[in-house]
Amino acid sequence: MSETEVRRRPGGRSARVRAAVLDATVELLRAHGLEGLKVGDVAERAGVHETSIYRRWRNRENLLIDALLAASEVLRVPDTGRVRDDLIAYATDLAAFLATPTGHALEHTLAIAGDDPVMRQARDRYWAYRSERSQQMITRAVARGELPDTVDPRLVIEMLVSPVHFRVLLTREEIEDGMPARVVDALLAGISPVR
Amino acid sequence: MSETEVRRRPGGRSARVRAAVLDATVELLRAHGLEGLKVGDVAERAGVHETSIYRRWRNRENLLIDALLAASEVLRVPDTGRVRDDLIAYATDLAAFLATPTGHALEHTLAIAGDDPVMRQARDRYWAYRSERSQQMITRAVARGELPDTVDPRLVIEMLVSPVHFRVLLTREEIEDGMPARVVDALLAGISPVR
Amino acid sequence: MSETEVRRRPGGRSARVRAAVLDATVELLRAHGLEGLKVGDVAERAGVHETSIYRRWRNRENLLIDALLAASEVLRVPDTGRVRDDLIAYATDLAAFLATPTGHALEHTLAIAGDDPVMRQARDRYWAYRSERSQQMITRAVARGELPDTVDPRLVIEMLVSPVHFRVLLTREEIEDGMPARVVDALLAGISPVR
Amino acid sequence: MSETEVRRRPGGRSARVRAAVLDATVELLRAHGLEGLKVGDVAERAGVHETSIYRRWRNRENLLIDALLAASEVLRVPDTGRVRDDLIAYATDLAAFLATPTGHALEHTLAIAGDDPVMRQARDRYWAYRSERSQQMITRAVARGELPDTVDPRLVIEMLVSPVHFRVLLTREEIEDGMPARVVDALLAGISPVR
DNA sequence: GATTAAACGAGACGGTACGTCGGGTCTTGAA
DNA sequence: TTCAAGACCCGACGTACCGTCTCGTTTAATC
The missing domain is CATH 1.10.10.60 (Homeodomain-like)
Structure with a gap:
C-alpha cells in the first residue's frame, strides 16, 4: 500500500x-x-x-x-470468535506497536504531517486501510449476533483505539496491563448501572 | 499555570x-x-x-x-446537573477549541514535543490541570447518584476526549455535529444490548 | 601559492x-x-x-x-647586479606595500592569527615563500663576490625587513624616505668605525 | 606609566x-x-x-x-660598560619576555590595537618609554668612545630589537640561543668584508 | 552486441533558520 | 544618590539541514 x-x-x-x-x-x-x-x-x-x-x-x-x-503492516486483526477477546487483543497489539520506536515515529509523523496533497493522500490511505480491517471485528460480531446491527463500527473502533493513541501521543502516560480490557468492558457494557 | x-x-x-x-x-x-x-x-x-x-x-x-x-485556559467545565449534558457540552467545547488555529497548534506542539525536563514538566502540568477539572463532572455525577461509585473517572474522561483528539490530530476528519452525543451515549449505555 | x-x-x-x-x-x-x-x-x-x-x-x-x-604576490625581488641597490629597492617596495590598506591588513592578520593547523600552515607557507625569494638577493651577491660566503642570508634578510615591519606593526611610525638606505648601509658596513 | x-x-x-x-x-x-x-x-x-x-x-x-x-615594566636596561654585551643582554632579555604569555599578549595587543586616541596615546607612551631607556645603551657607548657620534641611536635600537619582534609576532619562529649575538655582531661590524 | 535514455554518483551551491557569543547599555531594587 | 545585579540590546559568527543544479558515469531496456 x-x-x-x-x-x-x-x-x-x-x-x-x-x-x-x-x-x-x-x-x-x-x-x-x-x-x-x-x-x-x-x-x-x-x-x-x-x-x-x-x-x-x-x-x-x-x-x-x-x-x-x-513498516506499519505488522498490525494483525484477530478473529477469536468473541468480540471482547478480539478487541482486547487488538488494542493490546496496538499499544505494543506504538510503544516501539517505529510505532512512535509513525504516530508523530502522522500527527506532524502537513496538509499538502501528498501527505493528505498518504494519511487517508493509511487510516482507510486500518479502519477497514479493524472494523471487521465489529461486523463479524454483528453477523454472529454478538452485537446489535445498530452499532456504528467506525465509532466503536474509534472509541477503542483513540485512548491508546491519546496516551502515547499526548499525555505520554504508560498503558498499564489491564487498560485495554477496561476500555473494552466500559465500551461494551456502559458505565451507568441500569436504565 | x-x-x-x-x-x-x-x-x-x-x-x-x-x-x-x-x-x-x-x-x-x-x-x-x-x-x-x-x-x-x-x-x-x-x-x-x-x-x-x-x-x-x-x-x-x-x-x-x-x-x-x-492560551489554553479557555476550556470551561460545565455543571448542568446531568452527566450526559455535561459530557456532551464539554466534548463539544473541546472540539471547537481544537478546531481553532491555536488549539490545533497546541495539539501539534504537545505531540511533537520532546522529553527534556522542561517539556515534560509543561506537558504534565497541562494534563494534570485538565484531568483534575474535567473529572469533576464524573465525581459530581457519582455524588448525585447518577453514576455508580465504581466508575473510574480518569478512564471515562479519557474515553470521552480521546476520540476528539484522535480525529483532530491523526485522522484529520471533521467532527460532525452529533458525534459528541453519540460518544457519550455509547459510553453511558454500552453497545451490547443485554448481557 | x-x-x-x-x-x-x-x-x-x-x-x-x-x-x-x-x-x-x-x-x-x-x-x-x-x-x-x-x-x-x-x-x-x-x-x-x-x-x-x-x-x-x-x-x-x-x-x-x-x-x-x-594579494601579496605583488612583491617583486629586484636584480640590479648590486646588493645595495637590490636591498634598498626591496625594502622600499616592502614599505610601500605595507603602507597600503591591503598590506596593513595582511600584517595584522598574520600577527593576530592563531596557531591552529590551518593558520600555521598558511603562515609558514607565506614566510617560506617570501624568505626563499628574498634570500636570492644575498646568494646572488655572494656568487658575484660582493659578499663573503660566510654571511647568513636568512639573518641578513631578517635584519633588513624586520625594521620595516616593526614600524608598521608596532610603533606605527612613518617610514621616512631615506630609512631603507640607512638600514642597508648600517647592515653592510656596520656601525663601529674600525674592526 | x-x-x-x-x-x-x-x-x-x-x-x-x-x-x-x-x-x-x-x-x-x-x-x-x-x-x-x-x-x-x-x-x-x-x-x-x-x-x-x-x-x-x-x-x-x-x-x-x-x-x-x-606588566611590561620588567624589562631592564643593562650597563656593563661594553656595548656588545649590553646589546646582547638586552636583546636576550627581550626575547625571553616576549616568549612569556604576558609578553606575547602585549605584542599582539599593540599590533591589533586600533588608532583611536586612547590606544594611540597608550602605544606612543609605551614606545617612547622603551626607546628612551634602551637608547641609553647607545649614547653611553658614544660617550665612552666605543661608537662614533655619527650613529643614529634610534636606528640602531630598531635594528636590534626588530628581528626579535619580527620572529615572535610574524614568523613565529623560535629565537635560538646565539641569535642575539649574531644580530649584534652583524650590526656592529657589518656584513661586507672590506670596502 | 551497440545504442540510448533514465537513473545514479558526486559535489558545490543557494537558502532559511537556529542557536551562540560577547561587547556594551539600561533599569531597578537596595544600601 | 550611588552601586550591584542582571536583563536587555545589538550585531556578528558559525552550524545544520533542506533542497537544487550541473555534469560525468553507470545501467538496463531496446534496436
Missing part, C-alpha cells in the same frame, strides 16, 4: 536503491527518532547518494511517509 | 518582555501556523531582541509550549 | 566563486579595514551565498589568510 | 578594585591568551561587578592596554 510509483523494472537497480533507502530510513528512525532523521544520514546508510533520494522522493516528508507506511 | 520562572519584579521590564513575547507568539501562530512560526518574527513583532528570547526560553519549543499553555 | 584545494574543474563554478570571494574580501578589507570585514558583506559583494563561504573556508580567519596571501 | 586616571584616594576601595582588576586581567591573559580574555571573566575573578569595569575602562581594549603596560 505504500507504493507511490510505478515500478518499471522490478529487481533492477532502481528497486534495489528504493529498498535500501526505505530500510535505512526505518532503521535510523528507530535509532534517532523523528527529529534525528536526516536525509543525508539515510543516504549514507543506504549506500546511496543523497541526490538520488531527493530525485525520487522529492523531499523528506515523502520519504518518511513511504517508509513508515511500509 | 504556565509560569516557568519566579517573577522577581512583577510589572518590571522582564514581565513586560515576557508578556509581549508570549502574545506575539500566539498571534503569529494563529496567522502562520506551527511550521510558519519563526523566533525571529516573534522577536520583531514583540519589539524585543531575538537574543532575549533565546536567553529566557532557550529554544523555540519551550517558547511554544509556554505560549500555548497560557 | 594560496591554493588549498585541488581544482577539479578549473574555470568551473567553483573556481569562479573562489575568485569572486577572494577579490571581494581584499576589496572590503581595503575599504573597511580588518575589524570591519564581515563575512556576510563579502558574500553579498561577491554575489555568493554566505554559506558557501563558510563551507569552503570554515571561518573568517581562513578566508582572510587565503585572500591576503593571494 | 600605565596610569590612565587620577587616583583620588590611593589605597581606598577604588585603588583596590583597580589593582584586583588589572591583576585578574594579566592572570587570565596568561591563562587563556588574548582571544580568550572576556571582560566577564575578569570581573568574576577580580570579585568585582562587570559594570564596574565598564564604568572605569569604558571598553575591553582600554582595560587590556592598561593591564599590559603595567
Whole structure:
C-alpha cells in the first residue's frame, strides 16, 4: 500500500536503491527518532547518494511517509470468535506497536504531517486501510449476533483505539496491563448501572 | 499555570518582555501556523531582541509550549446537573477549541514535543490541570447518584476526549455535529444490548 | 601559492566563486579595514551565498589568510647586479606595500592569527615563500663576490625587513624616505668605525 | 606609566578594585591568551561587578592596554660598560619576555590595537618609554668612545630589537640561543668584508 | 552486441533558520 | 544618590539541514 510509483523494472537497480533507502530510513528512525532523521544520514546508510533520494522522493516528508507506511503492516486483526477477546487483543497489539520506536515515529509523523496533497493522500490511505480491517471485528460480531446491527463500527473502533493513541501521543502516560480490557468492558457494557 | 520562572519584579521590564513575547507568539501562530512560526518574527513583532528570547526560553519549543499553555485556559467545565449534558457540552467545547488555529497548534506542539525536563514538566502540568477539572463532572455525577461509585473517572474522561483528539490530530476528519452525543451515549449505555 | 584545494574543474563554478570571494574580501578589507570585514558583506559583494563561504573556508580567519596571501604576490625581488641597490629597492617596495590598506591588513592578520593547523600552515607557507625569494638577493651577491660566503642570508634578510615591519606593526611610525638606505648601509658596513 | 586616571584616594576601595582588576586581567591573559580574555571573566575573578569595569575602562581594549603596560615594566636596561654585551643582554632579555604569555599578549595587543586616541596615546607612551631607556645603551657607548657620534641611536635600537619582534609576532619562529649575538655582531661590524 | 535514455554518483551551491557569543547599555531594587 | 545585579540590546559568527543544479558515469531496456 505504500507504493507511490510505478515500478518499471522490478529487481533492477532502481528497486534495489528504493529498498535500501526505505530500510535505512526505518532503521535510523528507530535509532534517532523523528527529529534525528536526516536525509543525508539515510543516504549514507543506504549506500546511496543523497541526490538520488531527493530525485525520487522529492523531499523528506515523502520519504518518511513511504517508509513508515511500509513498516506499519505488522498490525494483525484477530478473529477469536468473541468480540471482547478480539478487541482486547487488538488494542493490546496496538499499544505494543506504538510503544516501539517505529510505532512512535509513525504516530508523530502522522500527527506532524502537513496538509499538502501528498501527505493528505498518504494519511487517508493509511487510516482507510486500518479502519477497514479493524472494523471487521465489529461486523463479524454483528453477523454472529454478538452485537446489535445498530452499532456504528467506525465509532466503536474509534472509541477503542483513540485512548491508546491519546496516551502515547499526548499525555505520554504508560498503558498499564489491564487498560485495554477496561476500555473494552466500559465500551461494551456502559458505565451507568441500569436504565 | 504556565509560569516557568519566579517573577522577581512583577510589572518590571522582564514581565513586560515576557508578556509581549508570549502574545506575539500566539498571534503569529494563529496567522502562520506551527511550521510558519519563526523566533525571529516573534522577536520583531514583540519589539524585543531575538537574543532575549533565546536567553529566557532557550529554544523555540519551550517558547511554544509556554505560549500555548497560557492560551489554553479557555476550556470551561460545565455543571448542568446531568452527566450526559455535561459530557456532551464539554466534548463539544473541546472540539471547537481544537478546531481553532491555536488549539490545533497546541495539539501539534504537545505531540511533537520532546522529553527534556522542561517539556515534560509543561506537558504534565497541562494534563494534570485538565484531568483534575474535567473529572469533576464524573465525581459530581457519582455524588448525585447518577453514576455508580465504581466508575473510574480518569478512564471515562479519557474515553470521552480521546476520540476528539484522535480525529483532530491523526485522522484529520471533521467532527460532525452529533458525534459528541453519540460518544457519550455509547459510553453511558454500552453497545451490547443485554448481557 | 594560496591554493588549498585541488581544482577539479578549473574555470568551473567553483573556481569562479573562489575568485569572486577572494577579490571581494581584499576589496572590503581595503575599504573597511580588518575589524570591519564581515563575512556576510563579502558574500553579498561577491554575489555568493554566505554559506558557501563558510563551507569552503570554515571561518573568517581562513578566508582572510587565503585572500591576503593571494594579494601579496605583488612583491617583486629586484636584480640590479648590486646588493645595495637590490636591498634598498626591496625594502622600499616592502614599505610601500605595507603602507597600503591591503598590506596593513595582511600584517595584522598574520600577527593576530592563531596557531591552529590551518593558520600555521598558511603562515609558514607565506614566510617560506617570501624568505626563499628574498634570500636570492644575498646568494646572488655572494656568487658575484660582493659578499663573503660566510654571511647568513636568512639573518641578513631578517635584519633588513624586520625594521620595516616593526614600524608598521608596532610603533606605527612613518617610514621616512631615506630609512631603507640607512638600514642597508648600517647592515653592510656596520656601525663601529674600525674592526 | 600605565596610569590612565587620577587616583583620588590611593589605597581606598577604588585603588583596590583597580589593582584586583588589572591583576585578574594579566592572570587570565596568561591563562587563556588574548582571544580568550572576556571582560566577564575578569570581573568574576577580580570579585568585582562587570559594570564596574565598564564604568572605569569604558571598553575591553582600554582595560587590556592598561593591564599590559603595567606588566611590561620588567624589562631592564643593562650597563656593563661594553656595548656588545649590553646589546646582547638586552636583546636576550627581550626575547625571553616576549616568549612569556604576558609578553606575547602585549605584542599582539599593540599590533591589533586600533588608532583611536586612547590606544594611540597608550602605544606612543609605551614606545617612547622603551626607546628612551634602551637608547641609553647607545649614547653611553658614544660617550665612552666605543661608537662614533655619527650613529643614529634610534636606528640602531630598531635594528636590534626588530628581528626579535619580527620572529615572535610574524614568523613565529623560535629565537635560538646565539641569535642575539649574531644580530649584534652583524650590526656592529657589518656584513661586507672590506670596502 | 551497440545504442540510448533514465537513473545514479558526486559535489558545490543557494537558502532559511537556529542557536551562540560577547561587547556594551539600561533599569531597578537596595544600601 | 550611588552601586550591584542582571536583563536587555545589538550585531556578528558559525552550524545544520533542506533542497537544487550541473555534469560525468553507470545501467538496463531496446534496436
